[in-house]
């Protein structure tokens with residue numbers, strides 16, 4: 416099999432996914448081989464798998480500031496978000512409010528419940544006054560993410576919890592912390608949030624596994640029915656290796672978080688400053704003081720991001736546009752629109768997301784490749800894009 420990473424010069428798409436950490440791989444291998452048991456069974460092989468699952472649950476719970484019984488393992492962030500929103504609403508029906516910049520896993524699930532969206536400021540931070548205006552005793556669920564996946568803005572989750580307690584005391588609060596765990600102490604940030612979601616592949620764990628914390632006092636109705644695993648909150652045979660890998664990646668991430676945030680934050684600053692200095696018409700999105708350390712998001716005037724990505728890909732630079740492609744059509748980013756960024760500017764949005772594996776060399780490569788690529792596009796030279 417040809418490895419897709421051959422020819423890769425710089426991976427700057429850590430918000431999309433991250434490489435598997437060695438700690439996760441090592442922890443998983445025994446569960447993928449001799450430890451293959453189904454933890455719901457009673458015999459020795461099953462009991463060994465159950466033990467591994469229980470130990471991972473304790474570790475995940477501790478790192479998220481929860482009790483083991485409050486952790487529900489899922490197939491990833493999307494399922495955890497859907498269980499929090501749809502399952503939370505089913506357990507406690509009422510009006511739903513979410514921020515306008517939620518990931519689609521929350522936004523689209525909430526939309527099926529007729530949710531109202533709270534605006535954000537031009538900096539990409541939820542407008543707390545506007546949120547307060549949407550809250551009332553009728554509201555039963557409020558979703559505000561910890562860190563945004565496109566522009567990296569950190570949301571004032573404790574202040575949101577204060578407002579919810581004051582204006583919608585019956586409401587369950589949902590916090591999608593999928594992008595946050597690498598950079599922020601999620602246990603502390605979400606200490607007063609009933610429903611919190613994470614996804615392993617965003618912090619060096621395997622894909623297809625995540626968790627929802629359901630704190631005491633919060634409730635979800637299952638959206639997957641079957642064998643009654645996870646205290647009847649999420650049926651389906653456990654992905655034991657995945658859960659164990661997630662726990663190992665979580666522990667390693669939390670242990671080195673402070674140092675990584677500092678180092679990667681410096682790399683991000685050099686990248687963003689370098690782009691602004693080298694390319695006229697580059698504007699940074701949102702203020703760095705509100706952002707996670709790994710996020711460098713810019714808009715580049717007069718450039719179509721998709722065309723730029725093709726040129727960068729040819730140079731071995733993996734980056735992303737902050738727009739979603741649905742059935743071949745590029746959709747303008749709902750996050751940028753909510754920040755008041757108009758369509759033409761949003762079309763030139765480039766997200767360069769760094770991670771723990773990012774290096775000075777990655778930044779050098781991006782700073783060497785992006786200015787000439789922008790120049791080529793601006794001069795109207797054909798890139799072959801769109802043929």
Ligand code: PLP
Pocket residue numbers: 430431490491492493494496518520560562563564591593594614615623625
């Ligand atoms: N929430 C946020 C903020 C995300 O960035 C993502 C993934 O991009 C998800 C949820 C979905 O997670 P998963 O890929 O595990 O389904």
